[in-house]
Amino acid sequence: MAKKFNQPLRMCISCRERDTQSNLLRLQCVETQLSLFRGTGRSFYLCKICQQDQKKVLKALMRQCKSGDKDKFSNILKEIITDDRKS
Numbered sequence: 001m002a003k004k005f006n007q008p009l010r011m012c013i014s015c016r017e018r019d020t021q022s023n024l025l026r027l028q029c030v031e032t033q034l035s036l037f038r039g040t041g042r043s044f045y046l047c048k049i050c051q052q053d054q055k056k057v058l059k060a061l062m063r064q065c066k067s068g069d070k071d072k073f074s075n076i077l078k079e080i081i082t083d084d085r086k087s
Contacts, residue, residue, distance in 0.1 A: 012047040014060040019047055027080070029065035034076045051081050 007020040024045035026037040037043045044064050050057045054074055061073045 010045045013044045014050040014057040032067040
């Protein structure tokens with residue numbers, strides 16, 4: 001009988017739903033700047049549903065990055081999501 005390896009489950013910071021790590025977008029905040037995960041430091045995840053509903057996710061992002069600039073996070077998140085979909 002072959003071993004079955006389970007993928008790690010992670011939680012979306014906005015809707016708090018759990019999904020496999022491969023189905024989520026991994027982000028991090030470095031000095032209150034939102035970016036894709038760079039390999040070191042603390043990170044968090046967004047599900048695909050929350051990526052589409054930015055109004056819902058902005059509050060969670062501001063809490064995670066300890067900043068209150070909605071416009072900045074909205075623009076950066078749009079750039080990250082569009083760049084991520086191309087690759």
